[in-house]
Structures are given as C-alpha cells and as structure tokens.
Amino acid sequence: MLTLARILILAGVILIGVPYILVGIGMVVGTMGMNDLFQMTQTIVIGVLIGGLYALIGIGMTLIMGVMGIINLAHGQILMTSMYVTFVSFKYFGLDPYVSILITMPCLFLVALFIGRYLLDPLIGRESILPENQVLMTVGIGLCLTEIMRFIFSSNYQSVRTSYANKAYYIGSVSFNYPLTIAFFIALMLTVGLFLFLMKTDIGRAIRATAQDKEAATLMGIPQRKITFSTYALGSALDAAAGTLLLPVYYLFPDLGGPFTLKAFVITILGGLGSTVGAILGGLTLGVYESLGATFVSMGYKDAVGMVIFLLVLTFIPGGLKRVTKI
Amino acid sequence: MKKPIKGLGPIIIFILAGVLPLVVNHDYYQHLMILALIWVVIGSSWNLLAGYTGQVSFGHAAFFGIGAYTAGILYTKLSLSPWWGMVLGGFSAMILGLLIGYLCFRLRGPYFALATLASGEILRLIANNWTDFTEGMVGILIMQTFVSKLPYYYLIFFIAAACIFVIYLVMNSKWGYYFVSVREDQDAAASLGINTTLYKNISLMISSFFTGTAGAFYMNYMGFIDPSVVFSLHNISIQAILVGIIGGVATLWGPAIGALVMVGIQELFRTAVFGLAPKWISQGHALAFGLLVVLTILYLSNGLVGDWPKIKKIIFRRPSREVS
Numbered sequence: 274m275l276t277l278a279r280i281l282i283l284a285g286v287i288l289i290g291v292p293y294i295l296v297g298i299g300m301v302v303g304t305m306g307m308n309d310l311f312q313m314t315q316t317i318v319i320g321v322l323i324g325g326l327y328a329l330i331g332i333g334m335t336l337i338m339g340v341m342g343i344i345n346l347a348h349g350q351i352l353m354t355s356m357y358v359t360f361v362s363f364k365y366f367g368l369d370p371y372v373s374i375l376i377t378m379p380c381l382f383l384v385a386l387f388i389g390r391y392l393l394d395p396l397i398g399r400e401s402i403l404p405e406n407q408v409l410m411t412v413g414i415g416l417c418l419t420e421i422m423r424f425i426f427s428s429n430y431q432s433v434r435t436s437y438a439n440k441a442y443y444i445g446s447v448s449f450n451y452p453l454t455i456a457f458f459i460a461l462m463l464t465v466g467l468f469l470f471l472m473k474t475d476i477g478r479a480i481r482a483t484a485q486d487k488e489a490a491t492l493m494g495i496p497q498r499k500i501t502f503s504t505y506a507l508g509s510a511l512d513a514a515a516g517t518l519l520l521p522v523y524y525l526f527p528d529l530g531g532p533f534t535l536k537a538f539v540i541t542i543l544g545g546l547g548s549t550v551g552a553i554l555g556g557l558t559l560g561v562y563e564s565l566g567a568t569f570v571s572m573g574y575k576d577a578v579g580m581v582i583f584l585l586v587l588t589f590i591p592g593g594l595k596r597v598t599k600i
Numbered sequence: 601m602k603k604p605i606k607g608l609g610p611i612i613i614f615i616l617a618g619v620l621p622l623v624v625n626h627d628y629y630q631h632l633m634i635l636a637l638i639w640v641v642i643g644s645s646w647n648l649l650a651g652y653t654g655q656v657s658f659g660h661a662a663f664f665g666i667g668a669y670t671a672g673i674l675y676t677k678l679s680l681s682p683w684w685g686m687v688l689g690g691f692s693a694m695i696l697g698l699l700i701g702y703l704c705f706r707l708r709g710p711y712f713a714l715a716t717l718a719s720g721e722i723l724r725l726i727a728n729n730w731t732d733f734t735e736g737m738v739g740i741l742i743m744q745t746f747v748s749k750l751p752y753y754y755l756i757f758f759i760a761a762a763c764i765f766v767i768y769l770v771m772n773s774k775w776g777y778y779f780v781s782v783r784e785d786q787d788a789a790a791s792l793g794i795n796t797t798l799y800k801n802i803s804l805m806i807s808s809f810f811t812g813t814a815g816a817f818y819m820n821y822m823g824f825i826d827p828s829v830v831f832s833l834h835n836i837s838i839q840a841i842l843v844g845i846i847g848g849v850a851t852l853w854g855p856a857i858g859a860l861v862m863v864g865i866q867e868l869f870r871t872a873v874f875g876l877a878p879k880w881i882s883q884g885h886a887l888a889f890g891l892l893v894v895l896t897i898l899y900l901s902n903g904l905v906g907d908w909p910k911i912k913k914i915i916f917r918r919p920s921r922e923v924s
Contacts, residue, residue: 401901420887
C-alpha cells in the first residue's frame, strides 16, 4: 500500500503539480493568464492519453532491458513495422485499426521471436571484442526493417483515416479525442493484462526470475535462454500494439522508427532501467511534457522536450524514477 | 612463406591511394573515393572510442555536425572563409566531446551510449529551430572553392592518413594500453591506478576532433549542409557504427575497409550493378548494407579485418593445422 501511495503521489506531483506550479509562476510573473490555466488542463489530458501509449512502448523496452540486459535499438522500427501491418490491413482488407491489433501483435510477436531466436540468441557467449554485440545487432535489425519497409512502401507518408478520427466528446469544457481515448483504454487493458501475466502465471514468474538472476533461474529449471528470447518477442508485441494504436492519430513513413526508439529510451531512462512501473510513469511524464512543450513553447521543440528530460534525469537522478518508487 | 617487411603495407596503400585519383580521372569515381575517405575518418575515430576504449558512441553525428556547422557559421556570420572551419571545427567538436564526457563518463552501463545518442538529436533540434544562428532547415550554402575534385581528394586523404596515423601512434603508446584496459576491465584498470575517466575523455577528445574535422571538410566539399543531413541519426551516427562493425572494431584498418565496403556496396546497388541488374535493385542499396551488417555480426563478430584468418580459412579451404 505504501508503495502504491508513493507512486500515486509521485505521479500527481510530476503530471499535475509541476505543470500547474509552472503556470502559477507564469501568472505571478505576468507572462501567463487565466486562459493558459484552462489550456493547461486540456494539454495535460491530451498528454496523459498519449502518455498511455508511450507507457506501452516503454514497458516493452524495459521488459527487454530487464531480461536481456540490452537496450533494444530496433524498438522504434518494430513499432513502425507494426504500423505498416496495420496500414496494409486497413487499406487492403478494410480492417478497423483497433481490430487489427489482433493481427499485429501476433505478427510482430512471431517476427521478434524469429529475431530473438536466430539473430540475438546465438550472440550470447560469443567471443567478441565489444560486449555490446547484441545491441549493435539490434541496430542492424532496425536498419534492415526500415529499409525493407522503404523497399516495399517507398518513402512516402501514409496515414489511416478512420471515420471517427476527428470526433471528440466533452467532459466539462475539456475535450477528449475519440481515437486517443480508445487507444488509451486498450493500452491500459494491455498493461493490466501484462501485470497479471507477470505476477500470476508460471511463465510470468519465470520471466521475472530470469530478469533477477539468470543463473539462479537456470538452477531452478527455467529454460533461461528460451525465456529470454520469448521476452524479446513479448516486449515487441507490446510495442506493436502501441504502434497500431498510434497509427489513427499519427502518420507513417519508414524513418519513423528512429524518433520512437529515442522516445522509448527516454522513457526507460526516466523510469529506471528494467522497472515496469517506472516505464509507465516515464511514459505518462513524457506524454504530458511533450504536449506542454508543444502548447507553451513551440511545436518545433516538442521532440526536444524528451531530450531535455533525458539530460536532466541523467544529471540529477541517474537511477531514474525507480529510485523514488523503489520498484 | 616469406614474411612481409613490416610497415611496407601502409606505405603501399598510401602510394596507391595517392595515385588512384590521377589514374581514375572521372568525377563520379573521385566523388566516391572522397566519400569513402570521409567515412574512413569517421569510422576510424568512432573505432578509437568504441573499439579500443569500449565506449560505444551512438551520436558521432553530433561531432560531425558541429564541425560542419562551425565551418558554415563562420562563413555566414563572420564572413570568414569556411576553410577556417577546418582548423576550428575539430576543436569545437572536441569541446562538445568534453562536455558529454564530463556528464556521462561518471556513469557506467548504457548511459554513455544513450547520452551520445541524445546529444546528437538535441543538436539536430537546436540547429533546426534556432533559425537566426544556424539558418534552420534551410541549411547553409557556400560556394565551393575548387571545381576540380582533386584538391578535395588530397585534403581528405591527408586527414584520413593523419587520423589513422594518430590512432596508430596512440594505440602504440602508453595511452593505448590504458584505453584497452578500460575496455577490458574498468575496475581492474582503476585499481591499478589508471584514471579511467581521464583516459575515456582523452579517447573521446581525439575521436571527436577528427570527426569534427571531417564534418568541416564535408561543409567545404559539398557546399551545402542542413541539420537533417549532418546531424542525421540514421545516416551518420548509426552508419559510423556499422562501418566500424563491418570492418572490425579495435583493428587499425578495420573501419577503413568497412568504409570502402559500405560505399562500394551502396553504389553498386544504386547503379544496379552498373545497369546490368534489373532497375528495382537500386532501391535496395541500404537494405543490402543492412543485411551485410546483420550477417557480419552473426558470423564474423570481429568484422572483416578482425576475423580475417577465419575468412581466409573458409575461402582457401585450408585444412586447419590446429591440434586440439
């Protein structure tokens, strides 16, 4: 209970407290007015909705990080691939993007399983000069995924236009974008599902055991390597879900992967490497502050927000939010 | 088998590379050679930091771009000849390197990799948005000094040779051993009294200096830069790593070979094997390189140069003489 309270307080401070304090300062100084105060609520709402998706991306990344001990530099590219799968199933089969999550997740799960089994797993224990062999491999995989998609779909921008894309409903004076809200709740369900899976099932326990101590896990009879590359696939499947959910409110082109890999990093570093709760908090934080940056600073610096957070975290709390939440 | 005389190889390569542009008197091929040499510089300096010192950088575009922008901004803001950038670009990259090093070398694990990656992106965003200073997305356009490619070729050839020579000197000095010791076991190195942070910083400074110089050269040679070109994560930072991996990390000539392979393969595909292959193949130039990288990591984890004995054995099918 104490942990939960701590997390909630932290989330409140970061997501709501700090932005309003900033506006308060702005109002005292005189650069901001009442109008900004109303706008702030709207911005935070949008930020939290997007942050839910970011959290999903971050959980995938942090899961892989925790179990494999590597940063997955192909994370954004897997997201991009999943977006293309969604795009194809929408354009050629007329499937609703939110239904196609049932296709993209298994699809990318299999792709990532293949990558994990045949490209990443063989590198374990291989003698090489740099220990980061697997990380570099994910760089290569990311490049290949990008180029395959470019090869098939060319570099053109694509997007999925659903009939409800621009609909919104209102609670009070705050508007909730329809697709984003659906996406947020699906993301929430997936997150809860993942938690139950990790906490209650045998495989979930095996994954956690592997993340804690590989050798001890092996001694307990856990097929550690299988678990490892399956986790890679699991993390990628979550990532794929995020991609599918993101597509209706976003656009798509092959080089999209890079920026999202960066976002995934920022989230994981912010949350603390290997911490799932941290990733959720990190995702929400990134979402909120990005939309704050876009609204109150300038659209061009939206992407810079993540980087600034990253540098601040690196300088002041190198362990990330994990140090505060303790899980 | 006669033993080759030591030191003859580099001299032969040096002479060959010096004569080559005079023989191949075609702008396109000379352009390719210049590109390859730029990559030799970037790849080699990445290799010094990542391969020898073990600090894998994912943001060499930051140094490259800073070098290029130093040259460009000197021209647009101070009306100095962009050639001054060749002198100053390296130093401004070095200062940036010091900053990053100061921030990140206190930490272990993947932080350095992530921080370099972030710094490259931050610089790209700044260059994009700070329009007054950097001209933003419009980029900087300058007049090239020479029409012929030969002066550029010899200049970058000189830089590349200097880069490789400096790395050779460093790696054969005390510093080199310190670098490797940091890579192999930081705790052991520290317990032997090696100031690991200092040597990581020195390695980073040398590396960033040459990358910055290459960036300044790029500005002078291409005559045009914009943030998405010189600060590109995909085309510079990642490519620098791939060049190093293909050739072989922690080998003196690895990145050079990697650069040649990369430029060679990409152009081979871009021209669709000189028009012999079907046209659609030209779309796959980057894909081909990507696949090559994946295969290299999978089967030759030390790169073409590092695993040369292994390749030789496969190609010539010599029975292994090792007795196990």
